[in-house]
Amino acid sequence: MAKGLTSQSEDYSAWYNEVVQQAELADYAPVRGCMIIRPYGYALWENIQAALDRRFKETGHVNAYFPLFIPASFLAKEAEHVEGFSPELAVVTQGGGKELEEPLIVRPTSETVIGHMYAKWIQSYRDLPVLINQWANVVRWEMRPRLFLRTTEFLWQEGHTAHATQEEADAETRRMLDVYADFAETDGAVPVVRGRKSRSEKFAGAVASYSIEAMMGDGRALQSGTSHDLGQNFARAFNITYQDPDGRLEHCWTTSWGISTRIIGAIVMVHGDDSGLVLPPRLAPWQIVIVPIWKTDEERAQVLAAADRARAALSAYRVKLDDRDQLTPGFKFNDWELRGVPLRVEIGPRDVRDDKVVFARRDVPGREGKQPAPMSGLAEAAGRMLDEIQASMLQRARAFLEANTADVSDYEGLRSAVAKGFARAWWCGSGECEQKVKDDTRATTRCIPFEQPGGTGRCAVCGEPASEVAIFARAY
Amino acid sequence: MAKGLTSQSEDYSAWYNEVVQQAELADYAPVRGCMIIRPYGYALWENIQAALDRRFKETGHVNAYFPLFIPASFLAKEAEHVEGFSPELAVVTQGGGKELEEPLIVRPTSETVIGHMYAKWIQSYRDLPVLINQWANVVRWEMRPRLFLRTTEFLWQEGHTAHATQEEADAETRRMLDVYADFAETDGAVPVVRGRKSRSEKFAGAVASYSIEAMMGDGRALQSGTSHDLGQNFARAFNITYQDPDGRLEHCWTTSWGISTRIIGAIVMVHGDDSGLVLPPRLAPWQIVIVPIWKTDEERAQVLAAADRARAALSAYRVKLDDRDQLTPGFKFNDWELRGVPLRVEIGPRDVRDDKVVFARRDVPGREGKQPAPMSGLAEAAGRMLDEIQASMLQRARAFLEANTADVSDYEGLRSAVAKGFARAWWCGSGECEQKVKDDTRATTRCIPFEQPGGTGRCAVCGEPASEVAIFARAY
Numbered sequence: 002m003a004k005g006l007t008s009q010s011e012d013y014s015a016w017y018n019e020v021v022q023q024a025e026l027a028d029y030a031p032v033r034g035c036m037i038i039r040p041y042g043y044a045l046w047e048n049i050q051a052a053l054d055r056r057f058k059e060t061g062h063v064n065a066y067f068p069l070f071i072p073a074s075f076l077a078k079e080a081e082h083v084e085g086f087s088p089e090l091a092v093v094t095q096g097g098g099k100e101l102e103e104p105l106i107v108r109p110t111s112e113t114v115i116g117h118m119y120a121k122w123i124q125s126y127r128d129l130p131v132l133i134n135q136w137a138n139v140v141r142w143e144m145r146p147r148l149f150l151r152t153t154e155f156l157w158q159e160g161h162t163a164h165a166t167q168e169e170a171d172a173e174t175r176r177m178l179d180v181y182a183d184f185a186e187t188d189g190a191v192p193v194v195r196g197r198k199s200r201s202e203k204f205a206g207a208v209a210s211y212s213i214e215a216m217m218g219d220g221r222a223l224q225s226g227t228s229h230d231l232g233q234n235f236a237r238a239f240n241i242t243y244q245d246p247d248g249r250l251e252h253c254w255t256t257s258w259g260i261s262t263r264i265i266g267a268i269v270m271v272h273g274d275d276s277g278l279v280l281p282p283r284l285a286p287w288q289i290v291i292v293p294i295w296k297t298d299e300e301r302a303q304v305l306a307a308a309d310r311a312r313a314a315l316s317a318y319r320v321k322l323d324d325r326d327q328l329t330p331g332f333k334f335n336d337w338e339l340r341g342v343p344l345r346v347e348i349g350p351r352d353v354r355d356d357k358v359v360f361a362r363r364d365v366p367g368r369e370g371k372q373p374a375p376m377s378g379l380a381e382a383a384g385r386m387l388d389e390i391q392a393s394m395l396q397r398a399r400a401f402l403e404a405n406t407a408d409v410s411d412y413e414g415l416r417s418a419v420a421k422g423f424a425r426a427w428w429c430g431s432g433e434c435e436q437k438v439k440d441d442t443r444a445t446t447r448c449i450p451f452e453q454p455g456g457t458g459r460c461a462v463c464g465e466p467a468s469e470v471a472i473f474a475r476a477y
Numbered sequence: 478m479a480k481g482l483t484s485q486s487e488d489y490s491a492w493y494n495e496v497v498q499q500a501e502l503a504d505y506a507p508v509r510g511c512m513i514i515r516p517y518g519y520a521l522w523e524n525i526q527a528a529l530d531r532r533f534k535e536t537g538h539v540n541a542y543f544p545l546f547i548p549a550s551f552l553a554k555e556a557e558h559v560e561g562f563s564p565e566l567a568v569v570t571q572g573g574g575k576e577l578e579e580p581l582i583v584r585p586t587s588e589t590v591i592g593h594m595y596a597k598w599i600q601s602y603r604d605l606p607v608l609i610n611q612w613a614n615v616v617r618w619e620m621r622p623r624l625f626l627r628t629t630e631f632l633w634q635e636g637h638t639a640h641a642t643q644e645e646a647d648a649e650t651r652r653m654l655d656v657y658a659d660f661a662e663t664d665g666a667v668p669v670v671r672g673r674k675s676r677s678e679k680f681a682g683a684v685a686s687y688s689i690e691a692m693m694g695d696g697r698a699l700q701s702g703t704s705h706d707l708g709q710n711f712a713r714a715f716n717i718t719y720q721d722p723d724g725r726l727e728h729c730w731t732t733s734w735g736i737s738t739r740i741i742g743a744i745v746m747v748h749g750d751d752s753g754l755v756l757p758p759r760l761a762p763w764q765i766v767i768v769p770i771w772k773t774d775e776e777r778a779q780v781l782a783a784a785d786r787a788r789a790a791l792s793a794y795r796v797k798l799d800d801r802d803q804l805t806p807g808f809k810f811n812d813w814e815l816r817g818v819p820l821r822v823e824i825g826p827r828d829v830r831d832d833k834v835v836f837a838r839r840d841v842p843g844r845e846g847k848q849p850a851p852m853s854g855l856a857e858a859a860g861r862m863l864d865e866i867q868a869s870m871l872q873r874a875r876a877f878l879e880a881n882t883a884d885v886s887d888y889e890g891l892r893s894a895v896a897k898g899f900a901r902a903w904w905c906g907s908g909e910c911e912q913k914v915k916d917d918t919r920a921t922t923r924c925i926p927f928e929q930p931g932g933t934g935r936c937a938v939c940g941e942p943a944s945e946v947a948i949f950a951r952a953y
Contacts, residue, residue, distance in 0.1 A: 028543040031551070031593050032581060041610060042541035062515035064523065068506040069583075069614055069630050070567075075507070091546075096629075098564055098620030105508060107545075107569065107583070117507050133516060133655065138545055138614065142573030154545050159717040275511075325875065 007338070008275045013219040021269060024278050024340045027148045030042035034146040034153030038262065041340065043263060044286035046156065047424035050136065050189045052284065053158065053260065054153055056180045062132040067114050069138075070105040070288045075113040082112065084207020089141040091153070102416025109142040112206065112231070112257055115161045123253060125244050130173070131163040138428060149266035150477050163241060163253040167232070179257040181226035189264065190281040190394035191215045191271050192402050193225060194472055196425075196448030204257075208232035214472060216402045216445040217270035220422035222447045222474040225267050228258035247307035248462065266477070269400050272364075272434040279363050281394055281466045282387040289320040289383060291358075294349035302308070307353045307376075311346060314379045318387070329402040332351060340365060343390045344383065346374075349354045364397070366389050406472075413463045417471060419444035423474045427458030429466035434462035438473055447472040482815070484751045489695040494624065497745060500754050500816045503624045510622040510629030514738065517816065520762035521741060522632065526612065528664045528760065529634065529736065532656045536606045538636060543590050545614075546581040550590040554714040558588065561681020565617040567629070583616040588682065588707070588733055591637045592715035599639060599721050599729060602883050606649070607639040616808040625742035626699075626953050629765075633737035639717060639916075646730035650706040653734040654687045657702035665740065666757040666870035668690050668773040668878050669701060670899075670948055672924030677908055680733075684708035690923040690948060692878045693746035694900035698923045698950040701743050742953070747874050754817025755839050757870055758863040765859060766818045767834075770806045782831045783852075787822060790855045793795035794863070814839060819866045820859065820882035822850075840866050840873070847862035884949075891937045891949060899950045903934035903943035910938035916951055923948040 006023065007015040021027050026042030029035075037045060056066075070093060076083045086109045108114070118471035119131060136158045142154045159178060165169040178195055185191040193213035203210035207229040215225045234250040235241070244253050272279040282288050293308040295301040305324060312322045321342075323333050330347075337345060345361040352358050358379065362370035374382045404420030406407040409415045419442050428434060428446065435446050449471045460467040482499065483491040495504050502518030505511075512682040514522060516589035530540075546569060567583040570576060575892045584590070595607060612634045619629045640646040654671055661667040669689035683705040690699045709719070721727050724892060741949040748755040758764050771777040781800060788798045797818075799809050805824075813821060821837040828834055834855065838846035852856045881898030885891045894900035896917050904910060904922065911922050925947045936943040 016630040028597075031590065032544050032546045032548060035544035035546060037544065037594055040541045043541045044539065046542075063520065064518045065512040065519045066632065068511035068513065069616065070510050070511060074506060088574055089583075090573070091569050093567050094570045095566075095580075097566070097620065105567075105570075114507065118504065118513055121504075140545065143571065156542060262712040282519075284715065303849045475631075 008279060009218060009273075016273075016275075017399065019341070020273055021148045026265065026278075028270070029148070032153075033222070034143040036146075036152045037325075038156075039154070041286055042265065045280070045284060048261060048284045048286065049264060050158075051208075053180075053184055056184060057134050057158075057160065060133045060176060060180060062109065065133045066137070067111050067118065067134055067135055069108055069456070071108050071114045073104045073115065073255055074104060076426070078113065079235060081208045081234075082206035083326055086110070086141070089143075091140045091142055108137070108139045108299075109139055111135065111137070111159055112235050113239070113261045116241055116255070118160075119163050119253070120239050120241045122244050123241060125164050126362060129163060129165045129243055129253065130169060131297065132173075133162065134158055134160040134395055135421040149269070155262050159258050159259045159351075161247055162256045163236070164255070165245070165251070165253070167254050170232075170256050171230060173258045174209075174211060174228045174258070177256070178213065178226070178228040179432055181228070181258070182213050183215055183258055183262075185215065185264070186395060187269075189268055189271075190391055191225065191267055192395060192399040194448060196450040196472065197225075197447055199430075199435060199446040199471070200285070201435055202386060202446060204229045206231060206234055208234065210447050212472075214273060215266045215267045216405060216423060216474075217402075217477065218273065219270070220405050221476075222294070222418040222472070223263070223267045223347075223388060224259040224266055224476065226258070229256060231257060239289065240415055242350055272394055274366070275306065276335070276366065277339030277395070278445075280341035280343060282391045283333050283344040284341050285340045285341065286319065287340075288318045288387055289344045289346055289358065290337045291315075291320065291346045292320045292333045292337070293322075293324060294347060300350045303353050304348055308348050311358055311376065311379060312347060314376070315383055316320070317380060319381060320460045324349075344386055346383070357362075360386055362390055363388070364394055385417050388435060396404050409461055410458075410460055416442055419473050423447070423472050425450075425470050425472055426461035428469065428471040429463055429465045429467045430462075430469065431458035431463070434460055438461055441476070444473045444475045446477060447474050482751065482753060485694060485749075492749075492751075493742075493746060496749055496753050496815070497624045502741065502745070502754075508629075510619040510857075512622075512624050512630075515631070516670040518741065518932075521636045521744070521756070521760060522738060524760045524762065525664075525740060526634075527654075529660055531707045532660060533610050533634075533636065536652060536656060538610045539608045541592065541611055542613070543587050543611055543932055545584055547587070548579045549582055549588045551593060554589065555682045555711060557710075558682035562586070562617070563776070565619075566617055567616045586712050586733075586735070587611065587635055588614070588637065589715070592711045592717055592731070594716050595637075595639050595729070596717045599717060599719050600639050601853075602722055603641070604822045605639060605641045605719055605729065606638075606645060608631055609638065610634055610636040612922055616950050625738055630697070631738050633735050636734045638732045638734070640725070640730055640731070641710070641719065641721070641729070645705060646708075646732050649811050650687060650704045650732045650734070651772060653732070654689065654702070654704040657704070657734075658689050659745075660736075661689055661691065661701055661740070662871060664757065664759045665744055665747075665866055667701065667743055668871060670924060670926050672948065674703075675906075675911060675922040675947070677911055678922060680845055682707060682710055684710065688924050690950075691743045691747060692747065692881060692899060692950075693743070693953065694877075695746070696881050696950075698899065698948070698952040699746070699825040700738070700800040700899050700923070700952065701740055702734070705732060707731045707733060730751045749817070750842070750869055752811070752842065753815030753871070756817035757821060758819040758867045761817065761819050762795065763797045763818045764792055764794045765820045765822055766813045767791075767796065767798045767822045767824065768806055768809045768813070769800060770823060776826045780824055780826060782808060784824050787824060787834055787852065787855060790852070791822075791859055792858060794859060820862055820873050822859070829847070832852075836862055838862070838866055842872055843916070857900055885937055886934075887937055892918055895951055899948050900937075901926075901946050901948055902937035904945065904947040905936035905941045905943045907939070909935075910936055913938055918951070920949045920951045923950050923952060
């Protein structure tokens with residue numbers, strides 16, 4: 002129940018922390034930087050997992066499980082990789098009551114240990130491609146933790162594939178980015194910008210990294226999924242080779258791609274409002290909540306009987322009947338609004354008499370989002386309404402993204418655009434210009450979007466010729 | 478493909494290691510004591526998870542996720558608990574490049590950190606019961622690792638519940654043991670003995686532990702799931718209290734229960750034979766494999782077309798069409814037998830002509846397990862056959878369990894019974910008698926079965942009066 006949620010306009014960051022905890026999505030753990038995903042948040046994660054896992058399997062991937070611990074020496078085999086991850090590592094130095102001879106790293110990501118196994122499993126071109134995904138927890142030491150957005154331990158999936166050719170690996174990298182974008186937009190109602198990461202923002206050890214970037218309610222960016230073309234870097238470091246049809250030994254081309262519990266933060270911040278969460282129907286733990294309304298005992302019996310019939314009629318959906326006796330309807334409305342249930346079904350004595358219910362949309366507050374629905378044909382009407390809510394949430398978020406993305410041509414324009422949203426600007430590609438923007442505005446290049454205006458321009462920072470536009474934004 | 482599997486009678490332990498690795502269920506990790514669950518093994522685990530998770534949800538439980546790391550001080554709060562787990566701990570002493578002030582334990586189980594959170598979340602009797610499960614990895618340092626059976630890291634689920642009364646907690650403990658037994662028998666075709674653990678074998682910190690015990694193909698026992706009545710031990714240690722309807726502050730009664738990837742070892746050893754795995758249809762990654770048989774190119778085209786029709790007809794099942802060109806049918810038969818696919822569907826040119834296929838049961842080797850099945854009505858016939866295989870596997874395993882369980886009345890009888898199976902013997906309940914059996918035979922009390930003969934007897938070890946029989950066996 003909302004113990005007075007701070008409003009978004011007052012303090013967006015406080016709003017976020019409060020809504021995540023009050024809606025019981027997550028809580029801070031007694032270990033610094035770690036979180037607990039509470040049942041309501043975990044049910045959301047289970048729906049996210051199911052939506053992604055189905056897509057992974059449809060694109061030919063299988064799941065497996067690799068070890069939590071990685072020998073410290075493994076990380077050192079890929080120079081950029083170890084440099085990128087060293088500051089974030091958790092290290093096991095004692096096991097079974099003894100000091101370990103070689104410390105073990107709690108995996109920050111699994112390219113190295115998976116690379117080691119692929120070298121063992123892959124012999125021939127007939128063994129390729131290897132298309133494996135893993136659902137797992139990973140650990141990256143976090144000094145400024147925020148629930149879902151940055152925590153020392155988080156849950157994710159990491160896909161790791163090996164291919165015979167560069168073309169196949171490239172195609173896989175792009176295919177999985179498209180899978181992420183489709184998931185984010187279709188299921189999460191979160192519109193995203195797809196693009197390539199700059200050199201300074203790419204994954205440690207990758208040849209190229211791609212990401213989907215979403216815009217939060219405060220105009221900041223959240224990297225919501227990444228896909229990496231690892232070239233032959235890890236194949237060389239771990240000696241992942243195959244014999245081609247002519248008997249020649251070649252190094253594989255590998256990829257990796259991941260999406261994490263961070264995406265829950267995106268769903269909270271893209272859709273939430275001052276009353277709490279607004280969850281997209283396709284992912285919401287409860288899609289529909291039925292709230293019966295009565296005053297007298299006689300009304301109570303009639304209304305609860307009708308509510309039960311409604312629940313039965315709606316059983317194809319994730320439906321909850323809130324028949325708690327000691328709480329008022331008003332309290333329940335607020336409670337389920339805080340939790341973001343997409344569709345509320347109200348049933349009072351007059352509705353029973355008229356053989357109808359009232360639909361109240363979470364995404365359209367107040368009277369405007371209310372409409373009657375006859376008990377006959379209730380399931381179909383609810384299904385249509387959920388579809389409409391899903392579509393409308395995406396549309397609204399897309400309009401927000403577009404309204405807060407500015408095409409800028411000079412540095413002043415860039416500075417003012419990143420103060421409230423995304424700046425799309427010509428960029429010469431130099432790290433110096435990137436760094437200057439960061440120093441001046443705290444904004445970074447989020448990606449070089451696949452969708453380019455064409456032609457060439459002048460870098461918004463230094464004025465030199467530029468062949469691509471980049472998205473600059475402050476990021477979570 | 479079987480590279481000459483050692484036979485069970487020759488060396489059961491070697492057979493186990495070979496079949497697990499050759500069937501690609503799992504592999505050893507480069508970190509001592511850890512394993513990799515390969516895609517085929519993980520698909521089996523996913524089916525196990527789905528079968529259990531459905532049962533957990535049907536009994537009112539929800540999933541959540543608690544942190545991997547536990548402050549060392551937490552474990553010390555429950556005296557028996559810390560003593561029991563200390564020798565097995567992995568300890569993180571460095572994080573983010575610094576020595577930690579308080580070392581973090583990689584969870585061996587989560588009673589402590591969950592107890593800490595329950596103390597925070599539970600205020601009133603209205604908050605009870607709390608019925609939470611977690612799917613997670615845990616770490617217990619293992620000096621003599623064996624794939625699935627004993628590994629330093631393993632996957633499991635751990636249920637943790639809190640109740641207002643002892644009766645409710647007791648009922649929960651028993652309910653979840655029944656859920657495990659039902660899963661093992663109905664889905665795994667693994668018959669189990671349910672019972673109470675002896676004092677020396679119970680969980681560190683529990684008031685009482687219950688387990689399901691299965692008999693492996695070599696007569697040894699495998700503890701396949703446990704459920705613990707924790708009394709108020711953890712509630713006291715972590716101050717988990719609630720206000721009752723009269724406003725009095727009471728300690729909760731808590732339980733925990735778990736089943737792990739160990740159960741895969743049980744499925745391998747209960748059903749496997751000298752040709753490899755034999756998987757129960759309800760859990761098998763592939764329930765049906767279709768193997769087309771041809772010699773000429775013309776036959777190939779006809780047979781593959783028919784095989785494709787069969788696959789379409791069987792699409793309600795997890796069906797695989799093995800249309801690999803470069804391999805002989807005989808090779809494929811062996812390969813899928815090694816992997817334990819319950820039902821093979823063979824289609825050759827003559828079958829195409831007769832509009833039929835041949836069913837070959839994995840659980841009944843040779844000609845005896847083969848029978849023709851018309852293409853018309855194929856799905857129904859396959860469904861019946863899979864049901865029959867499932868039932869027959871359970872029946873056979875149950876007969877084996879019964880044939881190798883001996884009621885013994887004296888020490889000699891006990892000694893000879895535990896050399897080849899389970900001994901059911903009157904036991905006075907003393908730790909001395911338990912220890913003597915262990916020293917002499919390496920057998921331990923597996924459980925005091927719920928199903929008791931009634932009456933009293935004389936302890937098979939010391940001859941003193943005994944009120945219960947126990948199962949003694951050598952265990953994995």
